[in-house]
Amino acid sequence: MPADLHRNRAAIARPGFIRTPDGAELFYRDWRDEGAAGHGKTIVFVASYSLPSDMWAYQMLPLARQGFRCVAYDRRGHGRSSDPGGGYDYDTLADDLAAVIDALDLSDITLAGYSMGGSEAVRYLTRHGSGRVARLVLIASTLPMLAKTPDNPDGIDRACVDAFQNDLMMDYPQWLADNARPFTGPNASQAMIDWVREMALRTSQQALYACNETVSRGDFRAELRDIDVPTLVVQGDRDVSNPLELTSQRTARIIPDARLVVYEGAPHGVFLSDAARLSADLAAFASGTARER
Structure with a gap:
């Protein structure tokens, strides 16, 4: 794969930051409770479009206290990472994830992606392989395809994408205010x-626009x-951002070794609405003790 030629150039740029092969600097957090009794398994979290790694606080803190090593990073143009003005295609974003994993020399990980982050996690696996990944968790993901096309007639019409992009350029704070309650x-x-x-408002407007186009x-x-790794698919049945029947239900049917868990009454933002349940499901799956429900 072409990306492999440059993967070893990823490095710790300065405390808390990883420099990617194309020069972007990604802020990362690496939480471990050295005094916790646990097996030390690693979970790598890939955040949502528009949100930084802070969004995972209500999973990372309890899981770290249980003995897991929890790693998360801010996507380029998000949070404390640099705003390079480009690189928002899935290949480059997957290479950024590879830079984090390689620079920290992580292995046997559970890779957990939320919303757009789920697509980045999948592209990482198909582009870089599963040598460092033991398990995959897809949470309220945009997979497998959102756009309405002749061979995906139930998808989201392009007019909806255009309307959001117009709101983004005209009054993004108001759009957030109008849509926050359905999300949470x-x-x-x-x-x-x-x-x-507040987290969403810290994201680069250019990154927001480009990432939205990538997702669409x-x-x-x-x-x-x-x-080719065991996969847990999680989503709420009240998700108005990524409808369950369009996304997770189809995703779980396509992936060879996947199990779908639906949170009844949960919105898109399950990392907040069902924080404790999501943390428990992640812990059980990452430690290999998940049970069928």
Whole structure:
């Protein structure tokens, strides 16, 4: 694979940052509780479009206290990572994930991707292989394909993408305000909603636009058949961002060794609405003790 020629150039740029082969610097966090009794297995978290690694706090903290090593990073143009002005295609984003994994020399990992991050995780596996990955978790992902096309007639019409991109260029803060409650669910506090909005507002507008275009054009229907690690697929049945029947149900049918777990009544933001349950499911799956439900 062409990416392999440059993977070893990824390095720790300075404390807390990894430099990618094309010069972007990615902020990362590496949480471990040295005093916790546990097996030390590693979970690598790939965040949502528009959100930085902070979004995983309510999974990373309890899991680290159980003895897991929890690694997450800010996608380029997001959070504390640099804003290089390009590289928002899935190949480059998968190479960024590879840079994190390689620079930290991680192995036997559980790779957990949320929303767009799930697609990046899949592209990492099909582009870089599963040598370092033992398991995959796809949470409320955009997989396998969102766009409406003649061979995907139930997909999302291009007009919806165009409307969002118009809102992004005209009044993104108002769009966030209008859509925060459907994202977080009815039980989220106003303070929690404000926290999510603040994180999203820190993201580069250019990255938002480019990543949205990448997501809208993504087609992983063939690629999913090549996933060769056990996979847990998680989604809420009240997800208005990525409808369950369009995304996770189809994804779980395509991946050879996949199991779908549906959170009843949960919105897109299951990492907040069902934080404790998601953490427990991640712990059981990563440690190999998950049971059929």
